Amino acid sequence: MNRREFIRNTAVIASAVAVAPSLTAADITSFPVVRTPLEKRKFKSVAVEKIIAEVQSKIGNNELAWMFGNCFPNTLDTTVDFEMIDGKPDTYVITGDIDAMWLRDSSAQVYPYLSLMKDDPALQQLIAGVINRQTRCILLDPYANAFYKDATKVSEWKSDFTDMKPGIHERKWEVDSLCYPIRLAHEYWKETGDTKPFDDQWQKAIALTLQTFREQQRKTGKGPYHFMRRTEWQTDTVPGRGYGNPIKPVGLICSIFRPSDDATIFPFLIPSNFFAVVSLRQAAEMLETIQHDKALADDCRALANEVEHALREHAVVINRQVGRVYAYEVDGYGNYYCIDDGNIPSLMSLPYLGAVPVNDPLYQSTRRFLRSDKNPYYCQGKAANGPGGPHVGMDMIWPLGLITEGLTATTDADIRECLDTLQRTHAGTGFMHEAFNKDDPKNFTRKWFAWANTIFGELVLKTYRERPQLLN
Secondary structure (H helix, E strand, O other), X not given: OOHHHHHHHHHHHHHHHHOOOOOOOOOOOOOOOOOOOHHHOOOOOXXXXXXXXXXXXXXXXXXXXXXXXHHOOHXXXXXXXXXXXXXXXXXXXXXXXXXXXXXXXXXXXXXXXXXXXXXXXXXXXXXXXXXXXXXXXXXXXXXXXXEOOOOOOOOOOOOOOOOOOOOEEEOOOOHHHHHHHHHHHHHHHHHHXXXXXXXXXXXXXXXXXXXXXXXXXXXXXXXXXXXXXXXXXXXXXXXXXXXXOOOOOOOOOOOOEOOOOOEOOOOEEHHHHHHHHHHHHHHHHHHHHHHOOHHHHHHHHHHHHHHHHHHHHHOEEEEOOOEEEEOOEEOOOOOEEOOOOOOOOOOOOOOOOOOOOOOOHHHHHHHHHHOOOOOOOEEEOOOOEEEOOOOOOOOEEOHHHHHHHHHHOOOHHHHHHHHHHHHHOOOOOOOOOOEEEOOOOOOEEOOOEHHHHHHHHHHHHHHHHHOHHHHO
């Protein structure tokens, strides 16, 4: 499909949207219209509009129905920029109120649409374009976390003490930045069978990912990456002259920053290492099946096995208050940090990422700790209880964390509690935010945060498919 066909198809989709089925159950007409007007939307998907109409027509909770209609399409409505480059689809995805494309956010923003591609070729092409764009980003710099569409643009962070290049917005090394594109690619392939995005350039990007992970095991030295910034924020720069606090090489991979873009205290970030194990095995499956590159696939599996073994040895700690749990960060010397962060990957999100079974006793004991006052960043307030993190500060609950609790919950009561909390705390906006104050939801950060919006839609859609009674 070329760009002209793409535009023609989306015009047809717009017509379909205009005559979408009217609501028969949830009446949302009493709520304000806050979704981006049709003529200003960046992309229009007939499959997404169809599922919005279906969910809204069949659930009895009017406010949740309205919120779903606002949030689920927010990535497509406001953040995507599609074109054809050298005959291949290319999709640049901003995170919302920041004009830059994070490898993590862009993957997570379109992931909830993957199950709808079979009914929407244009949506499939859009997501293929995200995969192609991410491949180019990784080949530009595997240590960068965020990029510009314009490869010549110089960043506002150009004075950071690291190897900045044009086209890079920020160069904070985070293990999950290289895991998320694999997760997206693997699920795209499973849903479609399409192998066109997984060409020689993609194969090179996987090889570079493997190389970067190995460098950051730091078995023979500190490796090529370092980062410092002149800043008043402690979490925005890195100790140890830019290399982080000391680690003992034990097979785990250093992540100098967390998915919140905050510097780690102990560089072995446990949720991200679990994510790396899953991603390396997914990459190996694709390399062997699509590229027939058994050698590189075996190398990916070998590293996954090594990291998995190191996690068994070092990720589980004895917390004096609650017993055996997964630590959030460790250093290999026996030091550890027991918290969680509202972002993803987190300890709470491990089953969502396919890293551990949701019924695993150790995960469940960790989950109980994370949702208690024994976790320093679990907030308990007048308006809500929920997970926070250091990025925004104390007393601020992250909707991403609440949504993750819902996506990994196993009981009706826990899922309903998460949905009820999210419904109570959107501050009348109809959208999710980065974080809100535990006592006053109107005190929130980031009014336009597309990832949080779309993954909220994922939670509602999952609940609709599996436990629809909870939406009435």
